[in-house]
Amino acid sequence: MTDVGIAVGRVLFVMLFVLNLGGLLTWVERKQSAIMQDRIGANRASILGLRLWGLFHPLADAIKMLTKEEFYPARADRVLFGLAPFVSVFCALVAFASIPFGDTLAVAGREVPLQALTFNVGLLYVFAMLSLGVYGVMMAGWSSANNYALLGGQRAAALMITAEVAIGASIVGVVMVYGSLNMMDIVRAQGAVLGGWLPKWGILTQPLAFVLFLTAGIAATKRIPFDMPEGESEIIGYFVEYSGMKFGLFVMADLLETVVIAGMTVSLFLGGWQVPYLARDGFALPWGAAVALPRGLVTLLQVLAFMAKVAAMIWVLMLIRWTLPRFRYDQAMRLGWLGLFPLSIANIVLTGGALLLWGPR
Amino acid sequence: MKPVQRVYLREVASGLVLTARHFFANMGRHLAHALGRTEARGAVTIQYPEERRPYAPRLRSLHRLVRREDGSPRCVACMMCETVCPAHCIYIVAGEHPNPDIEKVCTEFTIDLGKCVFCGYCVEACPEDAIRMDTGILEFSSYSRGGMIYTKEMLLSLEPAGPDGKPRSPVPIPADRAP
Numbered sequence A: 001m002t003d004v005g006i007a008v009g010r011v012l013f014v015m016l017f018v019l020n021l022g023g024l025l026t027w028v029e030r031k032q033s034a035i036m037q038d039r040i041g042a043n044r045a046s047i048l049g050l051r052l053w054g055l056f057h058p059l060a061d062a063i064k065m066l067t068k069e070e071f072y073p074a075r076a077d078r079v080l081f082g083l084a085p086f087v088s089v090f091c092a093l094v095a096f097a098s099i100p101f102g103d104t105l106a107v108a109g110r111e112v113p114l115q116a117l118t119f120n121v122g123l124l125y126v127f128a129m130l131s132l133g134v135y136g137v138m139m140a141g142w143s144s145a146n147n148y149a150l151l152g153g154q155r156a157a158a159l160m161i162t163a164e165v166a167i168g169a170s171i172v173g174v175v176m177v178y179g180s181l182n183m184m185d186i187v188r189a190q191g192a193v194l195g196g197w198l199p200k201w202g203i204l205t206q207p208l209a210f211v212l213f214l215t216a217g218i219a220a221t222k223r224i225p226f227d228m229p230e231g232e233s234e235i236i237g238y239f240v241e242y243s244g245m246k247f248g249l250f251v252m253a254d255l256l257e258t259v260v261i262a263g264m265t266v267s268l269f270l271g272g273w274q275v276p277y278l279a280r281d282g283f284a285l286p287w288g289a290a291v292a293l294p295r296g297l298v299t300l301l302q303v304l305a306f307m308a309k310v311a312a313m314i315w316v317l318m319l320i321r322w323t324l325p326r327f328r329y330d331q332a333m334r335l336g337w338l339g340l341f342p343l344s345i346a347n348i349v350l351t352g353g354a355l356l357l358w359g360p361r
Numbered sequence B: 001m002k003p004v005q006r007v008y009l010r011e012v013a014s015g016l017v018l019t020a021r022h023f024f025a026n027m028g029r030h031l032a033h034a035l036g037r038t039e040a041r042g043a044v045t046i047q048y049p050e051e052r053r054p055y056a057p058r059l060r061s062l063h064r065l066v067r068r069e070d071g072s073p074r075c076v077a078c079m080m081c082e083t084v085c086p087a088h089c090i091y092i093v094a095g096e097h098p099n100p101d102i103e104k105v106c107t108e109f110t111i112d113l114g115k116c117v118f119c120g121y122c123v124e125a126c127p128e129d130a131i132r133m134d135t136g137i138l139e140f141s142s143y144s145r146g147g148m149i150y151t152k153e154m155l156l157s158l159e160p161a162g163p164d165g166k167p168r169s170p171v172p173i174p175a176d177r178a179p
Helices: A002-036 A057-067 A078-098 A122-143 A147-178 A183-189 A207-220 A244-269 A295-321 A329-358 B009-034 B080-084 B121-125 B152-156
Strands: A104-107 A110-113 A282-284 A290-292 B090-096 B104-112
Touching: A002 A057, A002 A078, A002 A110, A002 A244, A002 A295, A002 B009, A057 A244, A078 A122, A078 A244, A122 A147, A122 A183, A122 A244, A147 A183, A147 A207, A147 A244, A147 A329, A183 A244, A207 A244, A207 A295, A207 A329, A244 A295, A295 B009, B080 B090, B080 B121, B104 B152
Parallel strands: none
Antiparallel strands: A104 A110, A282 A290, B090 B104
């Protein structure tokens, strides 16, 4: 019974965290872009005169989306057309499951890892779910019976293969350094300190992989600068024929993927839930001082650190999204296959050489 | 393209620094504003229906008919404006004035704003300074063509804009939009 409760608690925490963050991101996106562009941003939605900097706009959006007409094109494949947005959102949502948001927590005499799904190949799982998301997009493109939608779906498939190859190859370096495919083990290994004072975060041990992963990760979210599947000024893309909440779900899926990419980047390169010098029983500062903290407080600090890092990473992703223009289709392909992929292979070779020279035997 | 530009990284980084600088500068001003320093503005936005950008005094806005001391219209129905109007949007019907010094007066003076091109020729042509375009009112939309037709009474009731260009009379609500 307690086992079931703990499992439900873990899953619910992650699901609500990701879902709410995804909904909130529509607000973050509007406000952050507005502030970057010297504007104010949406601020008119109000409940009883209360505006709260436009925080009610996601709510207003949801009500609008739900009450709009759900349009099915006459020649569309009705089953696939209806299923596509759900596949997209589902894959984006479950991808977060094996990203750890804290160390273990002692509940009812058990050591519970703070992670929805404890998995020895957690890294591959996130990766697989992220790739599966493109099936929703391709289904949408094909079932719409619209040439532009089909073109968008094809572009999405091509982009996803390009991005996934680069992501996969750039992750290998991280796996080599930390010696595990389990996300929890990777984050735990990043708690070590290099040379007595430098946290052994992925961004320090694998700087090239960080840049490559971030670039390919943004491509995997299908957002600007890699939004050729959508390309609102050329082809409207795979969701041309969608309206109402189904369209909203596609937008939601992109935002959820942003959360997943942010979570993955944080876990692999920015130390996950690690707070620098914070061990299980308190701070152990590099100059020898130590501050003992109770176990619960340490866990709380770790979870908060993870959330803060994810928020910061999302901020960076939004900054990139609102700064760069869209790559042309061939430019993105060239960048993926002639830039990111060879560089990640080179990174694997370099990492292998470095590990051979200085690594553990 | 130089090779260093072809690598993208430096250019992307410089772009991100630019937008991030805007973000933090504006965010700082927004915070200062929230903390009471009201002169700090983090955005160039003018929140339109509540706030207005000051209009130039030469702006040609909604027409109004000027009154005499006794409140009757200055218009003497000379038909100059109706003649000069390139859009043929002014309709005047002349009538007798009780004062024998005044030859004629307009009994009807109608402007079809759906046709008006806001050239201001009517104001230029008028020998009596009876029509002006200085109300500062720009919002006179309507759901029907009939709602765009402004009669003599509506035009006479309008006031000139204040010195800052803000309209002093309420925006006339056409009949088809009556609440």
